[in-house]
Amino acid sequence: MYADKPGETRALTFSQLYLQAADLGFRLASRTCPGDRVALIFPSSPEFVVAFFACLMSGLVAVPMMMPRRNSRNGASAAIITDCSPRLVLSLTALDVFPQDFRDLLENEKIGHMPIALVDNPTENLLTERGPMDPAFLQYTSGSTSTPKGVMVSHANLLDNLQMIRDRLGNHAGSSHVGWIPLYHDLGLIMNLLQPIYLGANCVLIAPSSFMHRPLNWLKAIHEHRAEVALAPNFAFDLCADRFQPHQMEGIDLSCWKIALNGAEPVRAETIERFCDIFRPYGFAPEAMRPGYGLAEATLLVSCGRRGAPTRMMSVSTAALGHGRIAPPVDSRDTARLVSCGSPVVDLSIAIVDPNNHRPVADDAIGEIWVRGPSVAGGYYQRPEESEGTFTAYLQTNGTPDDTGGWLRTGDLGFLDQEGELFVTGRIKDVMIIRGINHYPQDIEAIVGACHPAIRRDHCAAFAIRDDNGTEQIVVVQEVERTHRHSFSEAELVAAIQSAVVTEKDIALHKIVLIRPGALPKTTSGKVQRDLARRRWLAGELEPA
Amino acid sequence: MLEIDPARIKPDSTFASLGLDSATAVHFILEVEGEYRIELYPGVTDDYPDLARFVEYLESLK
Numbered sequence: 001m002y003a004d005k006p007g008e009t010r011a012l013t014f015s016q017l018y019l020q021a022a023d024l025g026f027r028l029a030s031r032t033c034p035g036d037r038v039a040l041i042f043p044s045s046p047e048f049v050v051a052f053f054a055c056l057m058s059g060l061v062a063v064p065m066m067m068p069r070r071n072s073r074n075g076a077s078a079a080i081i082t083d084c085s086p087r088l089v090l091s092l093t094a095l096d097v098f099p100q101d102f103r104d105l106l107e108n109e110k111i112g113h114m115p116i117a118l119v120d121n122p123t124e125n126l127l128t129e130r131g132p133m134d135p136a137f138l139q140y141t142s143g144s145t146s147t148p149k150g151v152m153v154s155h156a157n158l159l160d161n162l163q164m165i166r167d168r169l170g171n172h173a174g175s176s177h178v179g180w181i182p183l184y185h186d187l188g189l190i191m192n193l194l195q196p197i198y199l200g201a202n203c204v205l206i207a208p209s210s211f212m213h214r215p216l217n218w219l220k221a222i223h224e225h226r227a228e229v230a231l232a233p234n235f236a237f238d239l240c241a242d243r244f245q246p247h248q249m250e251g252i253d254l255s256c257w258k259i260a261l262n263g264a265e266p267v268r269a270e271t272i273e274r275f276c277d278i279f280r281p282y283g284f285a286p287e288a289m290r291p292g293y294g295l296a297e298a299t300l301l302v303s304c305g306r307r308g309a310p311t312r313m314m315s316v317s318t319a320a321l322g323h324g325r326i327a328p329p330v331d332s333r334d335t336a337r338l339v340s341c342g343s344p345v346v347d348l349s350i351a352i353v354d355p356n357n358h359r360p361v362a363d364d365a366i367g368e369i370w371v372r373g374p375s376v377a378g379g380y381y382q383r384p385e386e387s388e389g390t391f392t393a394y395l396q397t398n399g400t401p402d403d404t405g406g407w408l409r410t411g412d413l414g415f416l417d418q419e420g421e422l423f424v425t426g427r428i429k430d431v432m433i434i435r436g437i438n439h440y441p442q443d444i445e446a447i448v449g450a451c452h453p454a455i456r457r458d459h460c461a462a463f464a465i466r467d468d469n470g471t472e473q474i475v476v477v478q479e480v481e482r483t484h485r486h487s488f489s490e491a492e493l494v495a496a497i498q499s500a501v502v503t504e505k506d507i508a509l510h511k512i513v514l515i516r517p518g519a520l521p522k523t524t525s526g527k528v529q530r531d532l533a534r535r536r537w538l539a540g541e542l543e544p545a
Numbered sequence: 546m547l548e549i550d551p552a553r554i555k556p557d558s559t560f561a562s563l564g565l566d567s568a569t570a571v572h573f574i575l576e577v578e579g580e581y582r583i584e585l586y587p588g589v590t591d592d593y594p595d596l597a598r599f600v601e602y603l604e605s606l607k
Contacts, residue, residue: 212571213587235568243575435568491553495562508547508564 012046014200021053023122028088031112034059034128036087037138039080039111040184041065043092044205047116048183049193051090055137056155059128060087062137063150064184068102072504075145076443078105083148084138084381088112132156138381139186139296142431144440150381151296158190161299161375162198164345165191169259169290170307171229176202178227180211180218185436187264190300191231215239216248219279223252231261231290233436234268235471237275244278255283258307259290264436266424267291268470269313269337286310293341293424297390297408298348299375303422305342312340312421321425324366326415340421348373351395351407352415355428358396361415366425369414370395370407430530432464432474434507439474441530444501448476451500452493454484459520461533465510473510476501477533480545482517488545490514513537514545546572559595577603 012020032038038060042048048064055062063084068077078101081089088111089095095103095113106113135152143149165171177196181188183205196203204225211218219240222230237260262272276286289311292304305311318336320327329335344350351360352367361367370393379387393409394401411429414422431438444462449455459479467473476497480488494512501509519542521532536542547564554563565573570590578585583606593599 209567209587212567213574495553495558498564499559499562502561502564502566506566508566508569 010046012049014197017049017053017197019122020050020118021057022125022127023119024050024054024116025058025128026124026126028054028060028114029058029126029128031114032058032060032087034130035061035134037061037063037084039063039065039084039086039089041067041077041089041091041098042116042183043067044180044183044188044207045092046118047092050118051116052137052183052189057127059130059134061135061152063140064137064189065140066182066184068098069504069506072099073101075446075504076148077102079145079148080140080150081105081109081111083140084150085109086111088114090114090116092116130155132159133378135378135381139189140184141186141296141438143380144430145443145446147383147386149383149386151377152379152381153296153299153377157299157375157377158194160347160373161190161301161345162195164347164375165195165301166199168301168304168306168342168345169229169261171195171199171201171259173200175199175228175258176204176225177229178204178206178218178221178225179230179232180206180208181232181264181436182208185264186294186296186300187231187233187436191261196229211236212239215243216245219249219254219282220252222254222257226256228256229259229261230257231259231263233264234262234266234271235435237262237271238471241271241274241278249282253283254279255285257284257288260284260288261290261292261304263292263294263301263304265433266472267339267341269339270470272311272313272339291339291341293369293412293414293422295410295412297377297410298371298373299377301345302348302369302371302410303342303344303350305340305421309342312419314338314340314417314423321366326364326366338423338425340417340423342422343420344371344422347375350416350422353395353407355409358393360395360397363418364415366413366415368428369410369412369422369424371410372407376406376408432462433472434474439505439507444474444476444505444507445528447500447504448478448497452496454481454488454493455479455497456481456517459517459528461520461528461530463530463534463537465534465538467510474507475511475513475534475537476509477513477515477520477537477542479517479520480514485517485545488514490545513542515542516545519543546576554596556597557595560590560599561594565590 040051132155136155138150140150179192183189287310294301315335317327317329317334349372351370353370355368379391393407394405413426414424441462445460448460449457456479461477464472497512521529574585593602
């Protein structure tokens with residue numbers, strides 16, 4: 001099922017989905033060879049679902065992509081196209097809705113295009129046999145624009161993780177899902193679309209913009225469709241609490257909601273408590289709140305609590321946390337609150353590892369989260385070096401590698417408590433997460449560097465900080481060009497930088513700090529030291545331009 | 546909302562240059578809806594991307 005604006009609801013039954021996908025798969029087969037990549041550029045729509053399954057059925061590798069942004073240069077979309085060299089691009093409409101340079105790229109690379117519409121009388125059918133280890137789709141959420149990394153999720157990976165999600169969350173054919181997360185996002189695709197299809201349950205999709213505009217409509221839809229499962233990144237639960245108005249919630253009963261999975265960005269204790277307090281009078285059960293941990297490299301879900309289990313939280317010492325250890329707080333000011341993401345799903349193992357020597361850390365220590373099991377993907381598409389470093393790590397025990405290897409290095413930091421539950425405490429990889437979407441500092445720095453002549457290119461540091469509410473925000477520290485240092489207008493530069501980053505990435509920068517030429521910390525080889533810039537900015541030590 | 550000096554906001558300022566991403570745009574649209582008792586739609590600040598054009602659009606709703 002599918003709901004967008006009122007009055008524009010469209011629905012697909014399972015048999016219609018099968019017939020439509022088989023028919024489209026047949027038509028795709030005449031223009032492709034099995035194993036070809038096919039880029040899917042759709043809004044949340046029945047056509048996306050049909051196109052995705054058509055690819056699965058005809059042995060093609062689906063590549064879900066975000067819609068190119070209006071007025072933007074769409075570097076990220078172009079980078080993905082170049083990286084995966086699809087045979088075809090499928091979209092809802094003719095190509096003229098895409099920016100000119102994106103169309104030029106498709107033409108230069110000789111990539112075909114097919115507009116997709118549901119057909120009146122689907123009759124064709126051609127199933128192409130594919131092996132379980134063949135890639136089902138590429139998930140591009142992990143790489144920067146300069147190095148996009150498409151996780152190759154195989155049919156076996158996908159089926160294993162869907163089964164693990166079902167077992168852990170206790171889902172069944174009656175577990176209706178209501179969601180708004182974009183379908184190019186792994187959480188939206190796998191947990192909100194493929195999981196209900198795997199279960200034979202109803203799936204209701206809401207346009208992401210419609211959720212952002214009226215968040216409470218998501219809750220209304222959960223009520224109307226008696227949804228059991230509705231999931232979102234942490235920010236969405238805050239947004240619902242921000243927008244809460246009693247008169248808009250009249251008659252809404254959320255007691256049907258069994259799984260409110262909170263994932264894709266750090267889960268905050270304050271958000272959970274606030275959401276539960278506000279929506280408990282409307283039937284929301286606090287034990288429905290299900291913080292989870294996962295990543296595209298492991299297909300999706302790694303750990304999560306069971307259906308009905310209360311969410312566990314832990315207060316720890318902030319000072320000890322800063323030193324990579326877990327200890328009780330000394331006093332209330334030394335307190336950080338951590339939320340349990342549950343134990344790993346049955347098929348996956350987690351190890352907490354010292355990222356430098358690859359040895360398991362002590363029980364009270366924080367380390368890198370390593371994951372192993374059948375839903376860990378085979379690697380990044382056509383990136384053997386990065387894949388080897390990330391997907392095939394060996395644990396060192398007593399100075400020798402353990403015999404089996406095959407660990408995925410997540411780049412996230414955390415620890416396992418005595419119950420074997422995972423607490424995520426931070427990350428060592430460069431990624432910054434804004435509203436559940438991964439962003440890379442080098443992409444932001446490149447956009448800033450190109451937006452104004454008074455800006456000194458390659459002399460920029462973008463980094464994430466937590467604002468007063470504990471929300472992740474991006475700060476940019478930028479050197480001013482030597483020749484402009486006495487003549488530039490700060491207001492003009494700040495406006496140019498904001499404008500460029502909002503247009504390309506849809507992110508409002510929290511602070512833009514302009515500094516004099518030479519003031520940005522760099523290594524002797526000229527590499528920007530983001531972490532040092534971040535510490536200096538936090539300490540107020542950066543000299544203004 | 547945007548934590549910027551009002552003196553920096555010019556009639557022809559684009560929303561993007563003021564740091565209005567899609568998330569802040571939603572807050573902004575709701576404020577405008579409440580202030581002027583009108584109903585807007587998501588994405589209105591993309592269709593009228595600077596203050597002058599946005600104000601002109603609001604005027605046309607009267």
